[in-house]
Amino acid sequence: MSNFISFTDKGLYCQVGDFYIDPWKPVGKAIITHGHSDHAYFGHKYYLCHTLTKPILQLRLGENNYQTLNWSEAIKINNVRVSLYPAGHIIGSSQVRLEHKGQVWVVSGDYKVEDDGISGKFEPVNCNTFVTESTFGLPIYKWKPQQEVYENIITWINKNKENGKASVLLAYSLGKAQRVLQAIKETTQTIFAHGAVFNMQQGLIDAGWDICRVVRVTPETPKELLKGAVVIAPPSADGTPWMKKFHPYSVGVCSGWMQVRGNARRRNVDAGFALSDHADWDGLLQTVKATGAEKVFVTHGFQSAFSRYLNEEAIAMAAEVKTQYGNEDEEAPDLPVEEKIEQ
């Protein structure tokens, strides 16, 4: 049973079921936890994902052989019972539950515990073996309640307005942007957006989501309209000529990494808001305990520290695993193709 799931150079592989979970190289069958680019790769022959993830994959990867599931709905793949449970990370994000011969495995994908009102409410799933992320698996990462962070963002926007500055908020176009937009939509009549954010927002609206509408910034957008405006852009827009249009402006980054001052300073941003779509230290611990898993595999993030802590505190038998996830928050360029068009 121990090698029911193996960690291969293509990704997490289930031998009995002959499928992969979030593989980073082209495979036959892939179960996709969510639509971020480091989890949903191009080129698989068959995709299984949550109903709400499908439109996102269509938007990003085009037409493919997609099959969807609702939460708690199960199918059998080669004798393995597969079902999905909400992961609370972004729209459609799911944990993958695998059951075979009475043993239950859960692969978390990315998750957060706090309910953001859009992504579905995370629920821990009982299992024998839990594969967890650990993006923020150090105790320095403990999030403030999101309401408090939203208030800080709004205060910052208002202060910028008073000083005649535009507020440029950097947020990942899928997930963080929707969350931030939801929180700040009352502060101003029009919210402007970078092409990458606009396309994502529009795609979601087309898929039937009732979310805040944004106005795309184009070379034709008159500069007067942008004076003191609120603008949402992906992190990769920072420092590009695209930003010049908003001058004078202040830049705020919404990311869990902003918890540490050095990160905000290194990026030379004016304000950092520690708002994350990943579980914080307490969230990770609480989840591992709630699953009741006796065995835990810790993937992308602070896997060595988090697994060591789980072992030493006898919370579970833990081991670290190397994967290629975990780039969506900071380093990976966000939808480069669309941005090129924009510039």
Place this chain on the structure above:
Amino acid sequence: MTAGNLNNDMAHSPDVPGNGETTISGLELFARLIGELNSSTKTNDKLQSLVDYFAIAPDRDKVWVIAVFSGRRPRRIVSSTLLRDWCSEITRYPAWLLDECYHTVGDLAETLALLLPETKHTDNSNQNLSYYLETFINIEKQDESVRKSFIFDSWQQMSRDERFVFNKLITGGFRIGVSQKMIVNALVKIVDLSASVIAHRISGNWDPVTTSFNDLLSESASLSDFSKPYPFYLAYALEEEPDVLGDEKDWQAEWKWDGIRGQIVKRNNEIFVWSRGEELMTDKFPEYFILKDLLPDGVVIDGEIIPAIEGKPLPFSVLQTRIGRKNIGKTQLQDAPICFFAYDLLEYKGADFREKPLYERRNQLAEIIDPIKNKAIKISEILFFSSWDELKELRKSSREMNSEGIMLKRKNSDYKVGRKRGDWWKWKIDPFTIDCVMVYAQKGSGRRSNLYTDYTFAVRDGDNLVTFTKAYSGLTDKEFAQVDNFVKRNSIEKFGPVRTVKPELVFEIAFEGIAVSNRHKSGVALRFPRMSRWRKDKSVDEINTIDDLKAMLKMYGK
């Protein structure tokens, strides 16, 4: 503060005072100031934050902020190790986990602030900044248990941001780009005094515990401490040939000496020696005591503190052997005798001389020093040259003189405050350089935490590599990002925070001096090493060898 902001603050505060004013503790104001200074990237924004702070902060706190940013922080009351232990005790996190966090954050004060449990901010029970700093002084010598309970109690009452500044006050060094000059520029907008008077007042030997804001910056009485030095005038580097400076007859040239820039103050029949960092160093240089009897009263002389035998300077490394010591013994006095190479006269007969032209100040300086004839002081000689070309020739002999190059000063210039362009230039000789390969990398701190920016370099020794220096500066942000990326993909082993890296990237290291070291494997220690170029054109086979270093050592090491 605008009405909008006020309302916002009131909404957060559970008990709104009846008079409509918010009560913000001095510590919270200070934490906000540090937050703003931390996040702003523009000098003007920082200045504005300071001005705003000085406009509303309690007087005692203002005095302390000036003190802290001019290097007058109270002595450290606990070690970093104890702070870590206590944090472990409260949080129950094991020591290794704390270390892991520390390496990610890159700053102990911040790490602890993030780890300690969040408090419910019930009321503004916090005190002013002055309370905490003065308590540090009061309990410094007391039992560990007293210090511990003070720190525990304080932590418990503080928000995360307040804890951060509180811890920072203990561990030291804010590193937020606030110079003494910036403090002066902010104070200029608050009190009716000129920048140089303020700079003068806040330098020197004053005690924040006994000095009130009014004493320090009173606009009338010149109740001043008679030990005070003047702010130093610093030169910019001359990057071009001196021909651009115009007529050579307008310029005075002298050697650029490689010691510690300092001022000797003699007033009220006492003598004080100040370093450029405005540190009082009188006791470190007993050689100068005799100047108390030899110099006239009411003079301030600018010059270089430098080891020299019979007027001939020794390498800087000789001075280094005594700087760190608390007590100077016979050996040091014998092996590294100190002389003062006088450059300039800032005060004469108790009067500020700085606005007089340089040639006049120099003449007066010579009149004072020439008759003294003591090995503790000499004039830094003026170099004779009749054309720029002649001076260029002369500069080539800098190394033999143990000098770093040539100083050029406009003959009719006044003595300015801080680094100013135009009248004073340092025309340094090119640094030593050596090509080597990066072998270890470690994450930086502060702005560079999370990025591998601190590197160790090696040269070849036969078939082996031998490490000889570290360097942290000289690359652009973009290059650092590229090297960081390389480190992450090419690390071989991990020792705590240090990664050994595939020896592949070749850099040119520039440095100002070389000396024997028993501490480093290579047997040499470099002065001010930095990365001058990333030699993408070179491979590891083409780097310098340990023999090259040894040859440099032999030529210039002593």
